[in-house]
Amino acid sequence: MSTGQWEVVGKNKKSQNGKLKNAKDDDKKPTKNGPKLEDVVPHSQIKSFYSGMEIDDDRKPANKKKDGDKKKKEKKSEPPKPKPPKNLEEALVAIDPVELATIITTNKVRFSNAPLVWLKEVANFLNSKLLIDIEDPTFPHFPTTYPLSVVPSELRSSLENVLRDAGKANAQLFFDVTLTALANDMSRGQSVNGHRLLLQILTQDYPEFCVTSMQKSVNLRNSYQNRPPIGLSLLWAFGQGGLRDFAVGMKAWQELFVPVIELKNYSKYVVGYLSGLLDRHASMESVKITQEQLFSMIDLVNNKKNGLPKDLSSDLIKQLSKYKDIYFNRSGNKFQVTFNQLMKKLPNQYLSGASLDPYNQVLVECLLDCLQRDDSCNATWRQLFHKCSKQTATLLDYIDNNWEEVSPRLKQKSLKMTVAQYKESSADTLKGKKKDETVVRANKICQGILDRMTSTRRFPWLWASFFVLLAIGGLVAYDVSRAGGEFPKSVTGKLFKDLGILEHSQKAWQKTLSTSARGYLWLETNAPVYYNQTVEVCKPYGELSKDVYVIAVKKAGVLYGNVREYVSEKIPVVLATIEEYAPGLVDKVEYYACYGYTAFRKQVTDVFAVTADYLKTKVFIGEWAPEILQNKTQIALNATRDHMTTYFHWFRQQVHIYSEIP
Incomplete structure (x- = not known):
């Protein structure tokens, strides 16, 4: 029967001794004999189990608050993280030289017969430390020796020593390998500043490495020239040898730089490198240029000047002018062959005024340098009158139009003889009915030059x-x-x-x-x-x-x-x-006249110098000092003005007096 209470529906469970157990009996069992959380859940998860539940204070773990306090203390006690370097200089300063020395020593012991392994490990170490993005791989806004110039001395010493310990042959091989690694790592987006630094250090001791494996370098440049950042990085590395050796720099420029000069992304750097190279070595007495190198440079500029923008073309021609100055200043005084070849390189047409472009003007300046430094070039010039008549007219016209600047550079006697002989040789040409207009103009120019050389000043x-x-x-x-x-x-x-x-x-x-x-x-x-x-x-x-x-x-x-x-x-x-x-x-008359004039001028100059020194040290001192004389002059001018006013009034009185005399 129903007793009016809730009943449990289900099968009765047997106890261990075979008796049935009622639900009442189960409810009456104390809870302390039931299963514990520790028996069901692993101990390591108990803490996370309680973290998401709200429990009464008497059931909350006792150490939860303590753990939170410990975490706060640990966060407060942690040191601040170092700031990443902003530029390459800060990154180099942050490198620990002791750590680098340890890596070098360890690798030398482990791979005693494999110097390339040492060097590769050093390169990897530097690349991992110098994680700086470089906007322009040619470093245009820094000194030419950057980034080597900002490397700490202790770090630089370690790098130079390990490269020397590897030996020259291994260093050469490592240079070629590093060039390839530079290009490959850049194509993968990896840091290559370590490669740059090691390449630059190698070229300080061995600048010839830049041009030793020329064919490999050409192939490497060709492979990446369509990717300007990589191509410019390679050119920068090839050009580092020129900082120490002018011949290496010129060879690298002509064979590695010039082939890409007409590419838009490379033109400015190629011309700028040549400018820096010439400026850096122009004052060095050891720098010399051969005649073949000069002609090669002239032909190269002539071929490339039209493929560049106007400003870069003009800049390239300026570099040619610097180049020829180095040649003439260091090549002795025999230039007959040079004059002959340069005359034939001028266009076979009469160029005057605006038609004489900057490139041909440099050629004319080269001819004048030949005449200035080697008087026998005048004889060579006379032999070329008939073969190079238009070129001769161009040269004569330039001399005539720039007489004040050019005449002091040339020997007047030889020039006069050359010009007179040209007039004499062109006389037969001018007698015919059909006169060559170029010869007519050149004849008038010669007459103008002769007039300037023979003109004298009249006595006033x-x-x-x-x-x-x-x-x-x-x-x-x-x-x-x-x-x-x-x-x-x-x-x-x-x-x-x-x-x-x-x-x-x-x-x-x-x-x-x-x-x-x-x-x-x-x-x-x-x-x-x-x-x-x-x-x-x-x-x-x-x-x-x-x-x-x-x-x-x-x-x-x-x-x-x-x-x-x-x-x-x-x-x-x-x-x-x-x-x-x-x-x-x-x-002889002209010689003695010039000699006498020179001697007289020297004597006058010496007397003037002695007189000026005497006046300065003996006369214009004390009351005759310049400051006192200036004051006296001012007083004299004021007095003269007053006297002139007085004299004018006196003059008017005298005029009236004398006008009354019969």
Whole structure:
């Protein structure tokens, strides 16, 4: 029967002794004999089991709060993490030299017969420490020796020692391997700053490594030239040898840099490298350039200048100018062959003014350098008149247009002889009906050069006469002032008295003064009126006279040009006749004249220097010091101005007085 209570529905369980157990009996069992959490869950998970549950305080683990406090203390006690380096210099400073030395020593012991393994381990170590992104692998905004220049001395010493210990042969092999590793690692996006640093250190001791395996380097560059960051990194590595050896740098530039000069991403760096190379070695006496290297450079620039932007093309031609300066400054004084070849490299056309582009201007400058340093080049030039007539005209035109700058560089005697001979040789050409326009222009240029070389300055007779009269008047005035202002008592007056002309001269002087005074007053009143009337009347005639004068000047210019041309044609004949009957006379006269002038100029210069030194040390001191003289000069100028004002008033009074004398 139902008792009105909840009943448990299910099978009865048997006890261990076979008796049935009721649910009541089970409920009456104490809970302490039930299964524990520790018996079901592993001990290591108990803590996490309780962490997500809210438990009464009497059942909460006792050590939970303590563990939280410990964690907070541990977080507070942890040291701050070091900041990553911002640039390559900070990364190099952060490298521990002791750690590097330990790696080197360990590898030397483990791989005593495999130096390449040591070096590769060092490279891997550096790459792992120098995790800096490089924007431009050529380091354009840093010194040329960067990043080696910022490596700490202890670290640099360790790297240099391990590279030397490996031996030159292994170092060469490692250089080639590292170049390949540099390109491969960059293509994978890995750090390669360690490779860069080791390559740069190797080129300091062995710059020739950059050009030893030339074919391998060319193949490596060709493989990655379409990837500018890698290609520029390789060029930077190839060019490091040029920092120590000019010949290595030029060879690397010509064979590794030039083939990519026309590629947009490489042009600026290739030209800039050449500029830096020439500037770095231009002052070194050991640097020399052969004639073949000069011609090769000229041809190279000629071939590449048109494939570059205008600014880079202009810059490349400037580098050619620097290059030729090094050649001429270090190549002795024999340039006949050079002159001959350079003359033929000029275009076979007459170039003048704007048509002479910067490249051909450098060639002309090379020809002038040959003439300046080797006088025998003038003889070579004369032999090329007929073969290189247009090139000769270009050179003569450049000399004529830049005479002030060029003439001091050339020997006047040889140049004069060359120009005169050209005029003589071109005379036959000008006699025909069909005249070569280039020869005609060159002939006129030669005449202009000869005129400049033979022109002399005329003595200024007019100014000399004026100063002589002024000096005489000053002496007479001084003589009269010494006699108290009375002319009869002066030396000049006494001389006139002895000659019997004093009385007559006084009367003439008084008459002159009175007439001059009345004339001055009349001019002062009437001159402006008559001047205006004269201008109105003479203006048409003045314009007519001006036109006649212009026509006359033009006719005179034509006549003068004809006469000058006739004389210039006859002068070489006269000189040749004199040379025929008196060989060497003209040259001797010119030589002695130049020698005398030089000696005279030297003497004058020496006397001037001695005089200037004497005045500076003996005269212009004390009261004659420049500062005191300046003050006295200012006082004198003020006094002169006051005296001039007073004299003007006195002059006006005298004019009125003398105007009343009959």
